[in-house]
Amino acid sequence: MxxxxxxxxxxxxxxxxxxxxxxxxxxxxxxxxxxxxxxxTLTRTRPSGTLAEQLGCRLEDSPMGQFIAVDGIFRTSVPGVIACGDAARAAGSVAFPVGDAAMAGVSPHRSLIFGPE
Structure with missing residues (x-):
């Protein structure tokens, strides 16, 4: 103050x-x-649908709203399910979700080569 x-x-x-x-x-x-x-303004967000919840993905609460919890390569708490963009980040910018989507594409490729971690 x-x-x-x-x-x-x-x-x-x-x-x-x-x-x-x-x-x-x-x-x-x-x-x-x-x-x-x-x-x-800073609005609170929430997932627009229930798909992540139906799949069993862990959701996180933050000061900016609720998001799908992901790790550093966008894997959710459910094996084989990835999430990115506004659903998984308090972005506030178009550039971050676009970059996240490109990086999230690496996650399934990586699991095919190296197997699930």
């Missing part, structure tokens, strides 16, 4: 009811309106 104060930042603890206006007018749950020139 002290660091935020040094930077002149304020922390608003009242929940946001909605965002409106041409730029970013934040309407708080108590009815107050906070007009801003811009706004960065």
């Amino acid at each position: 002290a660091e935020l104060e040094r930077w002149g930042a304020a922390l608003e603890r009242t929940p946001v009811a909605r965002i409106t206006g041409e730029r970013a007018d934040v309407i708080l749950a108590d009815g107050r309106e906070v007009p801003l020139d811009g706004l960065f």
Whole structure:
């Protein structure tokens, strides 16, 4: 909090009811309106379907939401099942999931050559 104060930042603890206006007018749950020139948000994500759960993949909770748990080469907790992209990473960027998908392709190839680890 002290660091935020040094930077002149304020922390608003009242929940946001909605965002409106041409730029970013934040309407708080108590009815107050906070007009801003811009706004960065961090939303919580969750898997869009239940396939990973149905397969028995372990899911992880993080401050950014729920993701399929994977190891360094994108293997899930279920042998033979890999996951990548937004389902397995708090990416916030298109580039990370695209790179992850390329790397995830190595995982099945690797298991065919070296066997399951």
